[in-house]
Amino acid sequence: MVDSQRSVGVRVWAMDTRHGLDLNSSDRARLEAIAGDRNSPQKHVWRSRIVLLTAAGKVAAEIMREAGVAQTCVRRWQARFAAEGVDGLLRDKTRPSRIPPLDAAVVERVVAETLKPPPGEVTHWTAAAMAKAIGVSVSSVQRIWRKHGLQPHRIRQFKLSNDKHFAEKLRDVVGLYVDPPAHAVVLSFDEKSQIQALDRTQPGLPLKKGRCGTMTHDYKRNGTTTLFAALNVLNGSVIGQCMQRHRHQEFIRFLNQIETKTPPGKIVHVILDNYAAHKHPKVVEWLARHPRFVFHFTPTSASWLNAVEGFFAILTKRRLKRGVFKSIVDLQAAINRYLAEHNIAPKPFTWTKDADTIIAAVKRGHQALDSIH
Numbered sequence: 562m563v564d565s566q567r568s569v570g571v572r573v574w575a576m577d578t579r580h581g582l583d584l585n586s587s588d589r590a591r592l593e594a595i596a597g598d599r600n601s602p603q604k605h606v607w608r609s610r611i612v613l614l615t616a617a618g619k620v621a622a623e624i625m626r627e628a629g630v631a632q633t634c635v636r637r638w639q640a641r642f643a644a645e646g647v648d649g650l651l652r653d654k655t656r657p658s659r660i661p662p663l664d665a666a667v668v669e670r671v672v673a674e675t676l677k678p679p680p681g682e683v684t685h686w687t688a689a690a691m692a693k694a695i696g697v698s699v700s701s702v703q704r705i706w707r708k709h710g711l712q713p714h715r716i717r718q719f720k721l722s723n724d725k726h727f728a729e730k731l732r733d734v735v736g737l738y739v740d741p742p743a744h745a746v747v748l749s750f751d752e753k754s755q756i757q758a759l760d761r762t763q764p765g766l767p768l769k770k771g772r773c774g775t776m777t778h779d780y781k782r783n784g785t786t787t788l789f790a791a792l793n794v795l796n797g798s799v800i801g802q803c804m805q806r807h808r809h810q811e812f813i814r815f816l817n818q819i820e821t822k823t824p825p826g827k828i829v830h831v832i833l834d835n836y837a838a839h840k841h842p843k844v845v846e847w848l849a850r851h852p853r854f855v856f857h858f859t860p861t862s863a864s865w866l867n868a869v870e871g872f873f874a875i876l877t878k879r880r881l882k883r884g885v886f887k888s889i890v891d892l893q894a895a896i897n898r899y900l901a902e903h904n905i906a907p908k909p910f911t912w913t914k915d916a917d918t919i920i921a922a923v924k925r926g927h928q929a930l931d932s933i934h
Contacts, residue, residue, distance in 0.1 A: 582616040589616070591647045608638045608650040615639055663701060671695055671705045675713055686713040721926045724860035728920050733857055734832055734866055735919075738794060738912035745828040748791040748800075748819065749868035749910070752807045752836075753876075758783040758892035761885055776883065784889040788876075788896055789815040791831070792869040797907030799872060801900045803893040809841035816847060816854070832857045832867060868910045872903075 584592070592609040595601050607628050614624045624635050641649040671691060679686045680694075688706070692699045706712065724730065741747045759780040768774040789811065790801040800822055804811045823829055833839050835858055848854055859866045880899045886892040 582612070584612075584616045588647050589613075592650075595651075605651055611635055611638050612642045612650065663697065663705075667695065667697060668705055671697070671702060672709055672711065675706065675711050685716075719926070720862045721923060721930070722860045722862040724863070727860040727863070727923065728916075730858060730860045731863075731866065731919060732916050734859055735912060735914075735916040737830055737832060737857060738868065738910070741795060742828065742830065745830055746823050747794040747830045748823075748832065749794060750789075750791040750831050750833045751864075751867055751869045751873070752812075753788040753790065753873045754807050755785050756788060756881065756892065756896070757785050758886040758889050759884070760887055783886060783892075786889055786893055786896075787811070788873075790869055790872065791815075791819055792872055792910065793907075794868060794910045797909045798904045799869075799900055799907070801896070803896055807838065809838040809843050812838050812841075813844060813847050816844075816851075820851065820854075827853070829854050830857060831855065832859065834859050834864060834867060835861055868912075871910075 592613050595605050596609040596613065598606075607630060610628050611624055611630070611634075614627060619627070621632055621635055624630075625632055628635070638650060645652075674691065674694065675686055679690060683690070688699045688702045691702045695702070737747050760783055761777045762779050762781060763777045765774060765776040766772075786803045786805065787807040788801055788803055789807070790799055792799050800819055802815055802818055804814070819829065819831075831854060833856060838844070839856070839858075848856065864870055876896070876899060880895060884892075884895060886895065
């Protein structure tokens, strides 16, 4: 009965549109706006054009030719407009899925098995392995994982600090970031060691439309260098120097460079990690001769607290990862040029995380590990 009424409606619409269709001003304005908007979906554009051409008195053959659609399509959207107006042209009718939904018990079983270790010596579940174990399709497993936010193929790395004075050191360092002392310089220091001068065995191809740039998977090692860097937290500038090794001797040489490049008379607060070279007796003697330098050590296993690590990450991503270097000299020159470009328009470092929030998160992490292990 419904189909017969629908077909009658189509016939009535076709009969009424032989002499054109009278559109009110608001519908005509909406249809012309949709048809003329470059950002409108193409399906909305040609649906609007079908109705506008019909209103202009065009016959079906002309509408088909100008809109570039079939006769059944013309009749369908004429009938849809007659029944629902402009809004009907912008809505696609929902169709029932051809795939029957899975039973809730099957979904629960997939989720439960995903949270358990897989059988055998493998480390994690794959969609194919889960599909075989449960007896469903791979796409079904993927839909269930996606719906429940499960990603067994991924893993996040972490390291909780076991420093007994973690909270004290954290508050000290965060305090320097958030409220640095007046008339003082705050530097975040670290070494980026073992930077390799890598040369590719063959030249790659440049980026072009439809193809990404290429680079050989193998390389030639031409030596390594170590970058000593100190990030000025207040203005974002970086003092950097490349050296062959990273012993206490090189560290003292870099401290002397900081001494010459910072304003005289100001206290210099240096945030650094617990590397043995930073606590060498010779370094302690150097500090005794330079009382304006004050060291603030980060907690153990907390390199994320050192602001200069962010600069190292950007340097690696933007300059080193895809770089091709014929020698150590080329590598050091490239790093020095990047430092110079960075210092042209540096941005101050901004710390946003509250110290109490970090301490609470670390405590929760320890409690979770203790409860499982």
